[in-house]
Amino acid sequence: MPDLKTTPLYEYYKRQDAKLIDFGGYLLPVQISGIKNEHNAVRNSAGIFDVSHMGEFLVEGIETEKFLQQMVTNDVSKIKPGDALYTAMCYEDGGTVDDLMIYCLTKNKFQLVVNAANIEKDFEWLSSHLTQDVKIIDLSAKTALLAIQGPKAISIAQKITDFELNTIPHFKFSEKVLLKNVPCLISRTGYTGEDGLEIYCPWDQAPGLWDALLEAGEEDGLIPCGLGARDTLRFEARLPLYGQELSATITPLEAGIGFAVKTNKTADFFGKEVLSKQKEEGLKRKVVGLEMIDRAIPRTHYHVYVGKNKVGEVTTGTQSPTLGKNLGLALIDIDWTKIGTLVDIDIRGKRKQAKVIKTPFYKKA
Template identity: 55%
Template structure:
């Protein structure tokens, strides 16, 4: 794995976790165990190193115009101090990437993009760059931690004078003093739980990681790897690029229409997405629960009778629900709730049923 990139925290945790290649990075998949880390986030709190994610700053008088051209959501409605989930599309409606967009000033935006897509995304943005606008890839200088779970606010509050309750969902504050470190604190997450993303100077990552684990350990916080991050986001039906989204899967097919504003000004992919909506989708993402014994995995085929109708994008035994469940991209004729289908697992076609998503939703 010598050719893989490493986050500023690699030396801090390399001897206390299992490392795997992910999107060109050497990342921890687990520390204690995926199920234990998953349960910690659902019931207490977990800390994730997500410094592999990319950060691109777009600034200048024409920054908003560029972002409106590039993204599917309506950035014009985004106030300073607010964040927005959005996507970039190709002209044919396929997905370049999904991302978080932060408006840090009247003419400055921070785009948080997927680790495996950094070079591709930056090239795509620059390809469409026009007018008085500066595009700066800040990925190498910014570290990102995510503290997630019902006790996330209580733990982080011990380390700052800032009233964290003032930071509402999909809002953020810059230069918050966390244990003496200036941090952009954002309230969102990729787990289905309450929590915060912390953006700060990469040099401060080892100190802040150790400090949060020290303070949070009293409340049962665990360091968490990509394994638990994946099972948590899957239960909440949050997409993973490369599985639920790709250059060949549109946001509408992935059931992300809430982030696609077809009535705003012109944007890349708009015509193709409009056509999909007007003529009707031919396929869409659904949730499945296995009726027979077996776990649906990414790439397994979905059938109705002798007809292959789709493919599993993500599947596992849900640590929270204790059920074998999956997400699948299937022919639109087989998306009705309670419809029975089959999943081919190790050469056998096993019964499954279409169920509502998200599979998990926190109650408060």
């Protein structure tokens, strides 16, 4: 596979004979020991993910908060140093540029974490709107990201640090935490629906930290995980994936992340007018959960019908490893989004019945 980037764990994947694919321009593993095995490990004990393909930007300067307020949908003025914020970034028409995390380092310095496939696009979009007192630096090639997730994740990571990790609240972070003497930014966040940590460290230190965490968690059932389990885990928790639930043609409100859209903040931001109108007048379509009644699995891009009328399209679908049900997320016309509504999915030319159900499909106890 020519011209694909690799992460610091590439040699590890080769030794494990992992199944590698192109994801966002990176050569990454779909699975290492099996998707269901990895998925269940995260739900029941812990799993570790190499997420170093994600992009990291440093944005700083005296006008940074004002700049970010104009660029993203959430309210950056509400966060203080040590806070993490999930948000979307939109075009003027309300379509989504990307969804991202913002870490407030100081009043005038923030770290943005963006999706791998969007690194170049996001950097250009942000750079094209920079003001004189703000600068942006792409740190993606220098920054590795490991995510340890699951009910035992914190206690496992605690074995290789003197820092009290449980003192980091959810959606907060701490800088310069030493894990095996490696300085890390550690965030109490994740993409699995479980408790856990996201660990930002120097690129060349990631393999050593990976090995140290796996060794620390061996007795607790910690295993390495690939993209397949990451996708089924986030899907069950109803966390959107850019390119599926979110895109340039799907607004954050349609995708179901309205909590990250603050149209009442005083700052104008790209898409504010359109999103405000959607909030006031109501959506014409939205992403909903589906459960198959007939025996079939809904897959991405399968069409959704009511009678002869096409009313939407599946954005993600699979058999839920946790629930054992065939489930999907679909963007469908608003008239057919009420819980209990029956629809048909066109699966390879055959209509299979499904019903609209509540999401998230899974929520940890």
